[in-house]
Amino acid sequence: MESSVNGGGVGGGFSHLQSCGDSSEEELSVLPRHTKVVVTGNNRTKSVLVGLQGVVKKAVGLGGWHWLSKGSVSTPRGTTKVDLSKLEMAALWRYWRHFNLVDAIPNPSKEQLIDVVQRHFMSQQMDELQVIVGFVQAAKRLKTVCK
Structure with missing residues (x-):
């Protein structure tokens, strides 16, 4: 089962990723699969999701949508x-x-x-x-x- 979160903007609402190599601002709009993230969100992000950690399963460039599997989401x-x-x-x-x-x-x-x-x-x-x-x-x- 998967859950989706729209972060909007650069980083797709998931900021402070832990990944290898250099990334430019443009590359951060869609995070690569298996990237560890922390949900920071924006005014459209559900408050219960803010602060959760997860692993990106799928990302779509338009709108900054990122999907996390429920099994990979954890609280810090x-x-x-x-x-x-x-x-x-x-x-x-x-x-x-x-x-x-x-x-x-x-x-x-x-x-x-x-x-x-x-x-x-x-x-x-x-x-x-x-x-x-x-x-x-x-x-x-x-x-x-x-x-």
Whole structure:
């Protein structure tokens, strides 16, 4: 069984695709099959679909229609683990200074620094879609600067 979603506009309402290779704006109007997507939609998109993740099964250029199989649609899960112990000391120190965590421990060891940074990192509330939107916008800016 398949469901269809009209996103309209560039990216067909599904933005922030995870695919290989470079893509121009024109190429993003129809997403290739098997592309992982997040539904952002527009004013015509049903609100229950916004934020869902899926895989493109079929796309039509006119109108920006994209079909996702119901089995491939899933809600984002927040179970991703981050191992901050893999970071170098310099990166941990930058994080520590950037978020002004200096009051926690005056001169921490790497283990203490990882602990403080981990607790602070996990306490941050994130809107995943906004993070993805910001990342894609930054990537597009970088792409235009590099041309």
